[in-house]
Amino acid sequence: MLSENAIKKLTGLLGKENVLHEKEDLITFGYDATPEIQYLPDVVVFPTSSEQVVDIVKFAREEGLPIVPRGSGTGLSGGSVAAEGGLILCLTRLNRILEIDEENLTATAQAGVVTLDFFDAVSAKGLFYPPDPGSQKISTLGGNIAEDAGGLRGLKYGVTRDYVMAVKGVLGDGLTFTTGGKSVKDVAGYALKDLLVGSEGTLGIITEATFKLIPPPQAKRTLLAYFKDTRTAGAAVANIIAAKIIPSTMEIMDNATIKCVEGYANIGLPLDMAALLLIEVDGHHAAVLEEADDVRAVLERVGAAEIHEAADAEHANQLAAARRTALSALARVSPTTLLEDATVPRSRLAETFDEIERLSEKFQLKVGTFGHAGDGNLHPTVLCDERNRDEMERAHAFYNELYEKVLAWGGTVSGEHGIGLAKKDYLERQIGSGGVNVMRRIKRSFDPDGVLNPGKIFTDKDAEKTDG
Amino acid sequence: MAEKKCLGNFPLADEPHYEGMLQCMRCGFCLPTCPTYVLTGRERSSPRGRVALAKAVADDQIAFTGALKEESFFCLDCRACTTSCPSGVHAGRVMEACRNQAHEAFPLTGAVRKFREFILQRMLPSPDLLETSMLPARLYQKLGIQWLIRHSHLLKLGPDWMQKAEGMMPELYPPLRPQLPEVIPAVGEQRGRVAFFLGCIMTLMYPEVSRQTVKVLTHQGFEVLTPKEQKCCGAPHLNEGDRSTTRQLAQYNLDLFMELDVDAIVTDCAGCGASLKEYEELLEETGDHEKLAKFHSRIKDVSEFLAEQGLRTDVLKPVDKSVTYHEPCHLCHAQGVSRQPRTLIQQIPGIDYRELKEASWCCGSAATFSLKYTSESQLILDRKLENVRATGADLLVTANPGCHLQLAWGLRQANMPQKVVHITELLGMATG
Numbered sequence: 014m015l016s017e018n019a020i021k022k023l024t025g026l027l028g029k030e031n032v033l034h035e036k037e038d039l040i041t042f043g044y045d046a047t048p049e050i051q052y053l054p055d056v057v058v059f060p061t062s063s064e065q066v067v068d069i070v071k072f073a074r075e076e077g078l079p080i081v082p083r084g085s086g087t088g089l090s091g092g093s094v095a096a097e098g099g100l101i102l103c104l105t106r107l108n109r110i111l112e113i114d115e116e117n118l119t120a121t122a123q124a125g126v127v128t129l130d131f132f133d134a135v136s137a138k139g140l141f142y143p144p145d146p147g148s149q150k151i152s153t154l155g156g157n158i159a160e161d162a163g164g165l166r167g168l169k170y171g172v173t174r175d176y177v178m179a180v181k182g183v184l185g186d187g188l189t190f191t192t193g194g195k196s197v198k199d200v201a202g203y204a205l206k207d208l209l210v211g212s213e214g215t216l217g218i219i220t221e222a223t224f225k226l227i228p229p230p231q232a233k234r235t236l237l238a239y240f241k242d243t244r245t246a247g248a249a250v251a252n253i254i255a256a257k258i259i260p261s262t263m264e265i266m267d268n269a270t271i272k273c274v275e276g277y278a279n280i281g282l283p284l285d286m287a288a289l290l291l292i293e294v295d296g297h298h299a300a301v302l303e304e305a306d307d308v309r310a311v312l313e314r315v316g317a318a319e320i321h322e323a324a325d326a327e328h329a330n331q332l333a334a335a336r337r338t339a340l341s342a343l344a345r346v347s348p349t350t351l352l353e354d355a356t357v358p359r360s361r362l363a364e365t366f367d368e369i370e371r372l373s374e375k376f377q378l379k380v381g382t383f384g385h386a387g388d389g390n391l392h393p394t395v396l397c398d399e400r401n402r403d404e405m406e407r408a409h410a411f412y413n414e415l416y417e418k419v420l421a422w423g424g425t426v427s428g429e430h431g432i433g434l435a436k437k438d439y440l441e442r443q444i445g446s447g448g449v450n451v452m453r454r455i456k457r458s459f460d461p462d463g464v465l466n467p468g469k470i471f472t473d474k475d476a477e478k479t480d481g
Numbered sequence: 482m483a484e485k486k487c488l489g490n491f492p493l494a495d496e497p498h499y500e501g502m503l504q505c506m507r508c509g510f511c512l513p514t515c516p517t518y519v520l521t522g523r524e525r526s527s528p529r530g531r532v533a534l535a536k537a538v539a540d541d542q543i544a545f546t547g548a549l550k551e552e553s554f555f556c557l558d559c560r561a562c563t564t565s566c567p568s569g570v571h572a573g574r575v576m577e578a579c580r581n582q583a584h585e586a587f588p589l590t591g592a593v594r595k596f597r598e599f600i601l602q603r604m605l606p607s608p609d610l611l612e613t614s615m616l617p618a619r620l621y622q623k624l625g626i627q628w629l630i631r632h633s634h635l636l637k638l639g640p641d642w643m644q645k646a647e648g649m650m651p652e653l654y655p656p657l658r659p660q661l662p663e664v665i666p667a668v669g670e671q672r673g674r675v676a677f678f679l680g681c682i683m684t685l686m687y688p689e690v691s692r693q694t695v696k697v698l699t700h701q702g703f704e705v706l707t708p709k710e711q712k713c714c715g716a717p718h719l720n721e722g723d724r725s726t727t728r729q730l731a732q733y734n735l736d737l738f739m740e741l742d743v744d745a746i747v748t749d750c751a752g753c754g755a756s757l758k759e760y761e762e763l764l765e766e767t768g769d770h771e772k773l774a775k776f777h778s779r780i781k782d783v784s785e786f787l788a789e790q791g792l793r794t795d796v797l798k799p800v801d802k803s804v805t806y807h808e809p810c811h812l813c814h815a816q817g818v819s820r821q822p823r824t825l826i827q828q829i830p831g832i833d834y835r836e837l838k839e840a841s842w843c844c845g846s847a848a849t850f851s852l853k854y855t856s857e858s859q860l861i862l863d864r865k866l867e868n869v870r871a872t873g874a875d876l877l878v879t880a881n882p883g884c885h886l887q888l889a890w891g892l893r894q895a896n897m898p899q900k901v902v903h904i905t906e907l908l909g910m911a912t913g
Contacts, residue, residue, distance in 0.1 A: 033523070035548060036546075037525050037543065037546060037548035037549065037552075038524070038525055040525075040537050040542065040543065041524035041527075041530035041534065042524055044533065045507065046506065046507050046508045046509060048506065085509055086509060105522055127513070148508065150510065150513050151509050151510070151512045151513045152509075273567075274567075277567045278567075340506075340508065340567075341506060341508040341567035341568045342567040344504060344505075344506040344508075344567070344568035344569075345504070348500065348503040348504065349503075350506050
């Protein structure tokens with residue numbers, strides 16, 4: 014809790030409406046969408062200009078408070094919670110789109126702009142911003158950059174990182190910085206913006222960014238394939254990629270997910286199928302026709318049980334929207350949904366499904382799996398109850414063993430959700446102590462006093478360890 | 482109730498269901514659909530935040546504080562979050578249960594308490610008392626005092642809400658309930674028989690609307706039964722956090738209507754319909770599940786019923802108007818009736834239908850919210866009015882008296898030309 018004087022100082026800087034410190038506010042800024050995570054901050058502030066961000070940083074330094082940048086709090090690894098208390102710097106009121114530059118095909122926006130609002134604004138000018146994380150209706154661009162958010166279109170169009178051209182922000186000592194610009198090519202010194210993308214709020218506070226835009230595809234076709242077993246669905250994905258077709262979207266849902274999503278969305282998904290693939294191809298009219306036919310041929314060859322095509326754009330949008338609800342819909346059937354973000358090279362997808370099935374039997378767990386199959390990015394989700402300690406232990410053992418395999422296959426413990434608090438224990442297993450040590454050094458050079466989002470990704474207070 | 486151990490720090494039994502709160506996985510999908518979150522940007526004023534606070538009370542983390550009382554009444558109970566929630570969380574219901582708790586945690590005293598008890602426990606449950614109480618208001622209008630007061634700014638001296646309430650009052654006609662015969666035969670070939678649940682606000686403030694509802698139903702081939710002894714559905718009580726009176730009224734209406742041999746129980750008030758459909762949950766502890774389920778399956782909003790039965794279009798004459806449609810929260814979010822009214826409107830010959838942007842966004846009326854939070858309500862209303870303006874339609878159709886009052890008032894204040902009509906009024910225009 015802050016002293017009355019400190020609160021008075023903050024309200025003087027930002028205005029009363031931009032400072033929250035009542036217990037009820039602290040509780041509701043104590044979580045994001047990650048299960049089992051709740052930490053009370055000391056205070057929550059909403060800057061309305063980048064200058065105020067500098068003032069806030071200086072204030073926090075005087076008071077000795079850690080600073081935790083936050084957007085809408087939809088993250089899935091605990092990135093925006095105050096794990097060591099401190100000040101939540103909520104950027105949702107820095108929410109202006111500053112420029113859409115049609116000559117350079119870029120747009121510049123403040124960090125608190127909602128992803129979908131940004132998408133809509135550039136769409137209105139005939140331009141396209143592809144990254145579309147599941148929570149795009151409320152997630153913010155700043156949060157997307159900090160977590161390097163992916164989405165359904167990642168397969169063909171890439172992720173947030175691929176669209177960030179410039180970043181403006183404030184460091185933990187109040188220094189403001191700009192890195193990158195509108196030039197398509199830029200090798201002037203270290204690519205600092207690439208360090209900031211995916212830095213999870215540990216290196217700097219992002220206040221503004223410039224994004225690359227592209228012309229939208231002219232045509233799109235959406236296919237829906239049903240499978241009697243998940244292995245065949247995995248094989249279909251690998252075969253489509255091997256046939257050198259890159260759909261814009263290739264999403265998978267297993268039976269448990271299908272049932273939950275259908276229960277919410279009522280769009281006629283098949284409740285008796287083991288898995289479905291939602292595949293979109295887009296681009297030039299002629300190419301799209303050809304690619305859709307090629308995809309269909311592969312699906313037939315590997316033995317999909319049924320293949321359907323979306324009747325029109327509205328139907329296709331409904332299907333994509335329904336897929337975006339998968340995680341939340343799984344929460345219908347159990348009090349706790351433990352979600353993971355394992356990603357494997359695509360050729361390993363079928364084996365990963367087998368492994369998930371084997372492990373859920375071994376640990377006697379109910380698991381729903383969905384994800385961006387085309388990216389090899391799966392979200393096996395354990396449907397459990399946090400009050401059942403035994404079940405929770407089995408769930409964590411399940412992930413532990415699954416990650417061993419994923420890493421052995423050259424995969425990663427997090428495809429798009431970030432490490433945050435949730436996956437800290439796995440990071441070193443993946444990149445080794447050498448990798449973590451380099452990260453620690455980078456962190457120290459940006460934030461020598463460790464005031465920015467402490468306790469995330471790795472424990473930065475630890476002394477540097479040596480390999481072996 | 483004192484002997485039963487309450488959940489966590491809730492002061493009263495009848496707490497929100499713990500499982501229902503645990504169901505929230507805090508994904509945030511509700512945030513952009515919640516008018517009070519969009520207005521304030523404050524997490525505690527969001528569905529996810531409100532559920533988290535109620536859960537914190539249940540988990541002994543906080544006491545049932547003033548902030549939770551405030552949030553439970555600041556929630557519009559518009560249920561937009563229910564529609565948007567893939568996990569099936571009912572944040573509105575959690576807040577309704579908290580309103581009840583709030584009265585225990587922060588009891589009213591003296592005259593205010595007596596007044597509330599009189600309104601909720603005596604006046605609203607008694608149709609006769611209600612109708613008599615409206616008499617002075619009608620006289621006041623008839624004598625032209627209303628015009629005088631509206632134009633003399635006399636009421637500006639009072640608090641905001643009184644001025645607004647005064648300005649919202651539609652032209653009043655004698656209540657419909659005592660006038661309506663208990664049985665009205667179908668016109669033309671009879672297709673069925675329905676009971677008509679006539680809501681308090683409909684009979685008192687919009688008797689001419691409900692008259693059209695009955696006319697439309699009979700012309701569509703349904704015999705209409707309107708039991709005179711019916712009482713308030715209980716929505717105002719639930720809204721104000723008086724769950725025990727709500728349950729008494731629910732049991733009374735349940736027994737009364739289940740005596741009737743009808744195909745459906747139809748209402749033209751979205752608020753009543755939503756409330757009647759919740760009797761099953763409200764009375765679940767009585768254990769009479771079969772009766773409750775049957776009652777639930779018979780409750781139909783008039784649009785839902787007519788769309789299900791199929792509109793007899795051969796009896797309709799053209800209405801040459803451009804119209805747009807505002808979805809009452811308690812119809813689209815609480816009852817899931819969204820497509821049906823649009824289908825009916827478009828079946829009327831001559832209608833130029835124009836879809837309203839953000840049609841299912843609350844109008845800011847939300848029972849007494851518009852009087853308790855006048856400035857917040859105004860901001861929510863302004864957003865709605867801008868969207869109405871963009872349609873350029875002649876008529877704004879809706880299906881709930883709360884929305885009707887708020888929208889008509891808002892349009893008048895903004896000097897906009899649109900007239901607000903209930904969907905049965907529109908169908909009435911098309912019915913000879």
